[in-house]
Amino acid sequence: MRTQVAIIGAGPAGLLLGQLLHKAGIDNVIVEQRSGEYVLGRIRAGIIEQICQDLLDEAGVGERMHREGIVHHGIELCFGGQRHRIDLRQLTGGKSVMVYGQTEVTRDLMDARAAAGLPTVYEAANVQVHDFDGTSPRVSWQKDGATHELQCDFIAGCDGFHGVCRASVPADRIQTFERVYPFGWLGILADTPPVSDELIYSNHERGFALCSMRSHTRSRHYVQVPLTDKVESWSDEAFWDELRRRLDPEAAESLVTGPSIEKSIAPLRSFVAEPMRFGRMFLAGDAAHIVPPTGAKGLNLAASDVRYLSRAFVEYYRDKTEAGIDDYSRKALRRVWKAERFSWFMTSLLHKFPDDAGFGFKIQQAELDYLVSSAAASTSLAENYVGLPFED
Numbered sequence: 527m528r529t530q531v532a533i534i535g536a537g538p539a540g541l542l543l544g545q546l547l548h549k550a551g552i553d554n555v556i557v558e559q560r561s562g563e564y565v566l567g568r569i570r571a572g573i574i575e576q577i578c579q580d581l582l583d584e585a586g587v588g589e590r591m592h593r594e595g596i597v598h599h600g601i602e603l604c605f606g607g608q609r610h611r612i613d614l615r616q617l618t619g620g621k622s623v624m625v626y627g628q629t630e631v632t633r634d635l636m637d638a639r640a641a642a643g644l645p646t647v648y649e650a651a652n653v654q655v656h657d658f659d660g661t662s663p664r665v666s667w668q669k670d671g672a673t674h675e676l677q678c679d680f681i682a683g684c685d686g687f688h689g690v691c692r693a694s695v696p697a698d699r700i701q702t703f704e705r706v707y708p709f710g711w712l713g714i715l716a717d718t719p720p721v722s723d724e725l726i727y728s729n730h731e732r733g734f735a736l737c738s739m740r741s742h743t744r745s746r747h748y749v750q751v752p753l754t755d756k757v758e759s760w761s762d763e764a765f766w767d768e769l770r771r772r773l774d775p776e777a778a779e780s781l782v783t784g785p786s787i788e789k790s791i792a793p794l795r796s797f798v799a800e801p802m803r804f805g806r807m808f809l810a811g812d813a814a815h816i817v818p819p820t821g822a823k824g825l826n827l828a829a830s831d832v833r834y835l836s837r838a839f840v841e842y843y844r845d846k847t848e849a850g851i852d853d854y855s856r857k858a859l860r861r862v863w864k865a866e867r868f869s870w871f872m873t874s875l876l877h878k879f880p881d882d883a884g885f886g887f888k889i890q891q892a893e894l895d896y897l898v899s900s901a902a903a904s905t906s907l908a909e910n911y912v913g914l915p916f917e918d
């Protein structure tokens with residue numbers, strides 16, 4: 527089997543790259559270790575920046591997003607028992623974000639790929655990448671009792687944090703930077719009406735909480751929990767009680783509870799691997815970086831990597847120049863680190879840090895008070911939250 531670009535991973539990064547390359551007439555094959563149903567079953571991101579919306583439109587899959595997605599012009603910060611609105615639209619000269627679940631983005635991309643009859647290998651076992659330092663890289667895997675091999679010009683490692691691509695790079699060729707946070711997010715999905723029209727990010731002495739949504743009838747909420755907690759030890763009732771304790775009185779009063787559809791605990795880390803290119807292999811999305819979800823950047827960063835990488839491949843095949851692929855890592859990392867900074871800032875601002883409850887909590891209150899009373903500070907938050915403009 528041969529193709530121009532072998533894409534490892536059928537998450538949003540891999541599927542979006544595959545669609546953009548197809549639109550540009552560049553052959554690609556996606557090799558995914560899980561089933562499509564499993565990929566769709568992972569409940570993850572909920573906020574789509576304008577750049578991600580634009581890319582989904584460019585990929586020809588934005589129609590349902592614009593029909594079913596909910597445009598948000600602001601967010602609320604809750605602290606000291608009060609909510610303070612950050613007017614994203616006014617502070618950024620008209621920009622906003624959209625609430626549209628990653629599951630739906632993935633579904634739209636999967637449907638478009640299937641409709642175009644593009645090759646996707648699901649449930650591929652023991653996927654390996656070979657010879658990416660040469661000019662004839664290869665991908666191999668096992669399926670249906672046979673070993674398969676794919677010859678290609680390039681490999682796009684879109685296989686997430688635990689994928690094989692970054693793991694296949696010799697240790698002396700890659701540098702990683704990491705901060706692991708001493709807490710996790712317990713998330714619940716429920717068919718209950720959102721507690722407010724916009725997202726509520728809450729800093730509370732008991733810990734962080736976030737009230738988000740997937741639609742006008744489906745809510746997504748999170749509470750900060752110790753890393754030692756197990757999701758089995760959290761009943762739905764215990765979750766709702768804890769969330770209520772961390773909200774302002776009005777939100778606590780209006781919170782509608784119900785049975786969970788999904789409940790899980792996600793660890794939080796900041797992580798970046800440098801560079802993002804190794805010969806003929808390129809990393810994109812969570813394969814190269816992880817952000818704590820507090821800034822709603824993970825999915826959007828994957829999209830911006832894919833924007834750079836798809837354009838680099840188009841330049842290579844159409845314009846016969848390697849300038850784009852040679853500059854991919856530098857360009858992508860410049861944006862990655864700004865998103866890492868913002869996600870770290872939001873996480874540091876809103877969470878309870880066990881070893882810093884006294885002074886640290888007072889500093890957080892002062893930072894939040896400054897944020898909601900300073901046009902400069904709230905503008906900075908707003909322009910990062912809606913997504914910084916592309917610099918290159």
Ligand code: FAS
Pocket residue numbers: 534535536537538539540557558559560565569570571572573628650653684685686687688689690691791792810811812813819821822823824825826828
């Ligand atoms: P993904 O991890 O989505 O996809 C990688 C794909 O590669 C997977 O399908 C995997 O099965 C496959 N794969 C792995 N190893 C492979 C191998 N060896 N061979 C073949 N395939 C392989 N972001 C937000 O903005 N907001 C959030 O609230 C949020 N919550 C999250 C919660 C959790 C538990 C996690 C893990 C992430 C969360 N994120 C959130 C971040 C998340 O949305 C990612 O940024 C997004 O999924 C990135 O997409 P991909 O880079 O495609 O990686």
Ligand code: PHB
Pocket residue numbers: 570571572573725738739746819820821822823
């Ligand atoms: C979500 O809806 O899952 C969500 C929204 C905003 C965040 C993180 C998660 O910052």
